[in-house]
Amino acid sequence: MNGYQAVRIPLAAVAAMMAATASWGQVAPGATPESPPDDEVIVLSPFEVSAEAQSGYAAATTLAGNRLNTDLRDIGNAVSVITSQFLQDVGATNNETLLQYTTGTEVGAAYGNFAGLGDGANLDESGGGGTATRFINPSSNTRVRGLTSADNTRDFFITDIPWEGYNVDRVDMQRGANSILFGQGSPAGIINTASKQAGFKDSNQVTARYGSFGSTRGTIDINRVLIKGELAIRFSALYNDEKFKQEPAFSRDRRLYGALRWEPAFLKRGGARTILKANYEVGNVRSNRPRVVPPIDNITPWFYTGTYAGRNATNADTTYAGLNRETFIPSQLQDDNTGRPNHGQMRATWNFAPVSGNPNPYFQPWLGNFGQQFGGPLAFFDATSNAPASYRVYEPTFNFGLNSAGAIDRSVGGMPYQRPTSIAPYDQFARQARLPFYEFGIYKQRSLTDATVFDFYNNLLDGPNKREWQDFRHYTISLAQTFFDDRLGFDISYNKEDYKNGQLSLLSAGRQAIYIDINRVYGDGTPAGRDGEPFADGTPNPNVGRAFVSDDGQGGNNSYHSTWENARLTAFATHDFTRGGNRNWVTRALGQHTLTALLGKDRQTTDNRGWIQYATDDVYREFVNLPDVNAKFNNGAFVPSTVIYLGPSLISRNSASGAFLPRPQNISTPRSGTVRTFDSHWNRSTVPGNANYVDPAAAWNNEYYTPNNLRDGTPVGAYVSTQSENPGNYVGWRDVPMRLYQSEQGYRDYLTTAARLTKSTVSSKVAVWQAKFWDNALVGTYGVRKDVAKSWQHSQDLNSASSDRYGHLNLGSDVYRLNDDYDTRLDITSRSWSAVAHLTQFIGDRSPVRVSLYYSKSENFQPAANRVDVYGVAIGAPSGETTDKGILLETRDGKYSFKINKYETKSLNQTSTSLTNTWFIGASQVWSGNWVNIFEYDIRDGNNITGRDANPSPTNTRYNYGQAPGETLEDAQAREARVIAAWRTWQRSVDPRFYAAWQINLNDNTRDITSTNPNGFSVTEDSISKGYEFEFSALPTKNWRVTLNATKTEAVRTNIGGTNLTGFINAYETALRTTPAGDLRIWWGGAGNETALFQWNNNVGSEYAQRRLQEGTNAPELREWRFNAVSNYDFDEGRLKGFNVGVGVRYESDIVIGYRPIPSTVQGQANFDLANPFKGPAETNWDFWLGYTRKLTRNIDWQIQLNVRNAFVGDELIPVTTQPDGSPAGFRIRPPQTWTLTNTLNF
Structure with missing residues (x-):
């Protein structure tokens, strides 16, 4: 099935639906809306547009072309306007609920149409910081034309605040670069929301919404005229408590908004007028948002039986045995020195003469780390407990150990190196088993797909152990002055925004997984051991066979504070040669010309910080006694790991399927207590003659080593060592006090591991000329802008010179500050031009259809602060280039329009996330x-x-x-x-x-x-997107509104690195x-x-090899075809009078999720079979709504509407990535069916 055939089914279905809806009511010619009384009319300045100019799903004008109110049909670049009627019909209130419907756009989050997590080994939802973190601000996880995220703007000022529909009139979407709007910005374009403004008509609106999973949302919108035709104010408020299918996930959004409009009557004279506008918003969001991907599966391989093929350390074909619920003794897992049977299961080779380097026959590739345990205490919790049951150290250090001379050498040779184990993620397993092409890093971690193991559809893996927050305030003031009946004017605007966000998360990176505890005993065994096995007599592990989640609280904790300050002067002058009835062929040919100039100054400062949630105090650190170079406070030996057990032991089961593991029920945070660990202080006298004297140099037989020679089996006797290596001469295992600092108890600065300050300023000069020739038959626009971007940066980490012995940062204002002089400066000139030909003007009234041709070319850049490459060399500014070519067909009555756009957008030198371990x-x-x-x-x-x-x-x-x-x-x-x-x-x-x-x-x-890491170190890549965009809008009758859009997209990555x-x-x-x-x-x-x-x-290396293989491949999760249609019919007579019914369909073609690797003719390299990609299935989602409107009294209108989104969708997974053999690896959770019931009162 080709792409054109693929969209045929939903198109036919929508056509049938539209015909059916229309037949329920009377088809009548469209009527022109009645004009409101004169005292209610707002005459807009050229610097603004209004929702009043909208008709159904179609808008007539926009500011997105050249910053002045311009007819959409005269704009050459790709602009779509989402009207307030459309938002109301589909129930959209933000990016997360809107961008599934719009042209060429994608959005992540729980109800999105892609994951937006890339296609690496791990689909990491924990994010990094700033505004890009998926949990904090999912509205920023967007993609346009398969490239990258668009900039979010508010009244054409860049903003970090996620928009919410309670105070939004419309949404303008500019796809691709447009230097007239923003010389600095995303090459993908912008998503601009137009704030509701105060108007000269009293109005009141109250909405109350109830929805799936107990969600509630309420809004208030009040407009008051204080001086008729001159002064008005508006007040809006929001409370949105959204719940999700995954319990206990939620997002609680609270906001207040106010706006003012003043048009002084005493200044309205001689064709001049003055408009002063202001608006202000304050709000906060508190959330524990759901996950869009299932947990990583680090549990089901424990139940695998039988054998599997791989290769050993010498690349010889090897048959490995499945784990089959085997349990292990931690002291044996890392033993590659003794040759004892069934030792060294985590070591691929022996490491003692004469067999050093030989493959270890007991090696088990499925074994991996125990969460993020690297020597620190483990805090064991039950899923229902908020207090740890115990603390233990599995992997002790011996940093007070002596040598034979009695000096500290940081070792106790009679104690084996030990570390607990669990199941390795699949990409690590593939490397360890040396599966085909493992060296190219193309294996992925596997998602858990069996919801009977853990019901990830209905439960959040973190439970309450994750939270996000946003706090913000924003205001804009503008003064517009026009002269000569709006033929000359200027607008001065000032915008200021303060935005903070942050998150705490227990699980991050590869630990967003479910593990299983397969350790038979704790690590406190003795050399005497059990059954001839030294150290096998450790305390039996009561949790063996139990599933768990675990991490050390070091990742996923970050904050971002941004302030924006913008000042902008826009001036214009327009001249129409036909004005005043002076119409002849010369004046008509010359037409109308508008010159627009802009002076702007934008300033942003940011403060990004990351921290760990908890760490031990100096007393415990001194007890561990790491060398200074390793003694940073976030060292694994100093940081406890939280282990939350989920449900009972599975050791007696044949499969994890059907375990129905519970989610964590409480916040499980380690606290001060005592930890069971090995005390490596010498416990004997060093004075000869004392009763407790032991000579460290005296001989001691270390019985841990095998008494037989592995080469020929002959007895060799015990390994003779010294008493300095005898564990019995040390204090040994005991309970040690441990005090913890916790970030959320006043120690966040103390536990900060990285901090970065930035400032950027951009001074802009813009000139735009728009000409409309021959009665608007030809419309040309040319813009040039010059931007001077300066950036400052200061960063600190644990290795900074200002950090103390343990790496604690000095965040005092005398140290943590920006230099007076800027670090980088960019001087960039960018241009934009477009041409529109309205052909119907040349052929008169002979054609029932108006035809227009479009061509547009534009560029822009991003003032990325102080980016440098691997050599510290400054990297040029990221930039974008866009070319659009299109045709617009419209009926003369304006009821139908159809636009086809062919585009090419290049994104150059963009910051890439292609390498994770830089x-x-x-x-x-x-x-x-x-x-x-x-x-x-x-x-x-x-x-x-x-x-x-x-x-x-x-x-x-x-x-x-x-x-x-x-x-x-x-x-x-x-x-x-x-x-x-x-x-x-x-x-x-x-x-x-x-x-x-x-x-x-x-x-x-x-x-x-x-x-x-160098300040500002960045990895870059280029990408290019080509395709077609189709947009259709119709108002067949005054009751029936229809919109459709479709896109065909090809987006590839190049120059990675x-x-x-x-x-x-x-x-x-x-x-x-x-x-x-x-x-x-x-x-x-x-x-x-x-x-x-x-x-x-x-x-x-392996990840880099994978990225190089991806040169020229599709962008992750790219759908070649997307199609969206929305239709609504209002009944205005008969038995159904007052009802409205609507339907939406969203279709996405099959998705490329991977490529088969094939050998290369160059040794040590591989290629992808690009002609035969692995694909995931197509998707079709249906939305329905039914509403009813009536007057309750002469002044009160009531509307109720039920919306059902993703109708008929159950618990489903959508593949995102594949293994090299084509089997799915990572999945996202398909958005579930949801409903909302909205009541609205207008009075």
């Missing part, structure tokens, strides 16, 4: 740089060369490479030397600008190497893959330890 670009050089120093200089503590071990053992893999299979000790030493030399060669080859930008110092061997980043990564990957540098060992030098190449691929 921090590792710097960290890769830090980790590797520190370890190459350790190996070369035998550094014992930190990276301090003065602390080197004077006589390290050649087999100590802290300082040396371990022997790989078949290697002698000399071979291993030679391999280490080759790696060190290769790394020094790479380090010398790096552009020095990289080290300067990332603040990496390779020349100080007295401290660890560190890095800090930008030139310098691409060059750096290509050079680095060449060094890793073609020289010994890639074999640099990280975290000790055993032959089975992770390498620099592994770490790179795990954090950046």
Whole structure:
């Protein structure tokens, strides 16, 4: 089925519906609305439009073309106007409920038509901050023409405040760049709301709405004339308490709005008049919004039986066994040193001579991390509890451990490294099992699709452990003065806005998942162990087999504070050569000309902050005793992880299906208490002769190591160590006091991990010329603008020079402030022009249809503050270019119109979210740089060369490479030397600008190497969208209104990464893959330890490879065809008089959700089969409404209307991404059927 055929079914259905609706009432010719009495008329200035000029779903004029009131048919660029009647009929009150119906637009959130989360491995809803966070402000999660989000504007001033219909007259949508409106702005266009203004007619309106899931919404709108024809005020209020299908999700919106209009009578003389307008809004939103994607599935693989195929560490084909509900002992999971049976299930290779580097037959690729646990306390909660049942440390540190000389060496060799486990997400599993094409990062995390495991349709995974807020106030004042009957005039406007938002979230990034606890015991076992297994005698885990959600409170907590201040002077002069009856062929040819000039100054300041929700105090940090370089307060060893168990143990079940896990019922926040952990203080006397004396250097048999040689099975006896490594000589496991700082108890600044101040100013000069030749037969518009954009920026993080030992930021105004001088300046000239030919003017009255042709070309830019690339080089401004070509057909009576538009929009140099772990670009050089120093200089503590071990053992893999299979000790030493030399060669080859930008110092061997992301570091990409837009509007009778639109869109991504980043990564990957540098060992030098190449691929390389494969592919979730239709019929006589009935249909064609990978002719590369994409299904959604209007009294009109949206839709999932084999990976939840019942009183 091709695209044209695909829209045939809904078109036919709508046509049938329209015919049926029309047949219920009398078809009559349209009537011209009666004009109100003179004392009620508002004569608009050229700087404003009014809802009064609307007829049904069609508007006649707009400001969106050239900032003056202009006929829509004279505008060459793509502008659509959404009338108040349309908003009322479909029940739309914001972007979330409107943009599903409009031309070429998409919106996320619970009722949206796309997820808007990209197509990476993880569909991350937690967002980042600012206005882009999906939970905080879902109205900003939009996309136009398949490119990017549009700018939201309010009376043509850019705004951060999400609009709400209680004070909106109409919505103007400009698709594509338009430098006349905004030289600086999104290339996708703008969504502008026109605020309700005070008018010269008394009116009152009260609405009350009740809807699905217990939602309520009430509004008040009062207009009063204080001086007839001269002074009026308006007051509006909103209370909207929206509930959602997912309990306990909600959004509570409260707002107040006021407007004033004054037209001084004493200034109305000689064709001149003055209009002063002002409006003010204050409001707040409190919410815990629903999720649009199901949880990540980190539970069902535990029940898998049988076997599956993969490859081992040497790339040999391997058959792995399913987990089949197996449970594990944490002390054994990381054991790649002893060779004991069924040990090291989380280690792909052995790491001890003589088998170092050989595949571990007990490796289990399905095992992953236990939430975000990295050494810190775990706070265990039940789903129904708000107090933790206990605190435990699974992964203790031994930072007071001694060496044989009695000095602290931060280790206790007799204690195995241990870490709890759960199920790995599917993308990690694919890497660990080495599934085909795993190295290209094209596997995705899998969504949970079985709602009987956890009913994600009706339950919010977070429960109440997430919340968002918005607070705002805004005002605008304008003074318009015109002369000579509006032929000359100016408007001075001042706009100011203060907006704050923020969120707290327990679950973020890859932890938006359901896990299962598969740890048999806690980590407090002893060397004696059980049944011949050391440390297997830990306290039995009472929660083994229980599902849980978990995170450490470090992600998803952020705030954004923005202030906008805008001043604008707009002036115009118009001359009509035919004015005063002077009509001849010359004057008609010259027509009417309007010159418009604008001077503007826009200023925005922002303050973005991110923090962790809780962290331990200094006393506990000193107990843990991390080296200073690692002792930041957000280190995993200092930060508790919340673990909320959901329901009973599933260990006796054969499947998670049917478990019906409950959601968390309470806010579960760790608090001060005691934690069970290992105390690594020496517990013996160091004075010879004392009764408790133990010599740290005395011999001790470490029974943990296998007594047999793995090569031939011969007995080798116990491993002889020293008493310094004997756990029995230390205090050991005990309850330790732990005090926590909590962000929401006055410590938010103290727990801030990153803060960024920005300021941007844009000074604009705009000139626009519009000419209407030959009785408006030809309309030309040309605009040029010059913008000077300046930006300032200051950021801090835990590694900033002003931060203290533990990384706490100094947010005092003497440090956390912007410089006086700007950081960047952009001088940009942009142009826009259009031509419209109304052909009917040339052919007279012979044609019943008016025909107009359109052509428009425009550009714009975005003043992105201080963006830099990987070398710290300033990145040019993001920009957009748009070309529109179209034809408009209209009937002479204006009842029918049909417009076809062909467009091409380019989005260049835009900030991209294509790489998620950009921090590792710097960290890769830090980790590797520190370890190459350790190996070369035998550094014992930190990276301090003065602390080197004077006589390290050649087999100590802290300082040396371990022997790989078949290697002698000399071979291993030679391999280490080759790696060190290769790394020094790479380090010398790096552009020095990289080290300067990332603040990496390779020349100080007295401290660890560190890095800090460059201020404003950004990854860029380009995209281009081409297609067609179709818009049809009709008013067949005064009772029947109809609108339809359709789009055909092709949008692709190119130049992902930008030139310098691409060059750096290509050079680095060449060094890793073609020289010994890639074999640099990280975290000790055993032959089975992770390498620099592994770490790179795990954090950046595989994702970058995927993004490069996506060059030239469709934008995520792109639908080639979209079609929307809305129709309403009002009955004005007969038995159905007073009723209205309406229907809407929204159709979306099938969706490209992935591509099959195919081998490349170039070794180490792959391609996508672009000709045969994987597709998801098409969608059709129906909306219906039924209303009734009548007079209750002579002065009171009552209307009631029932709207049903997404009729007949049940619990459904829509695929968003696929695995390489075409099986769906990530899904979004299809918006459910909802209803609202709205009562309106007008009096």
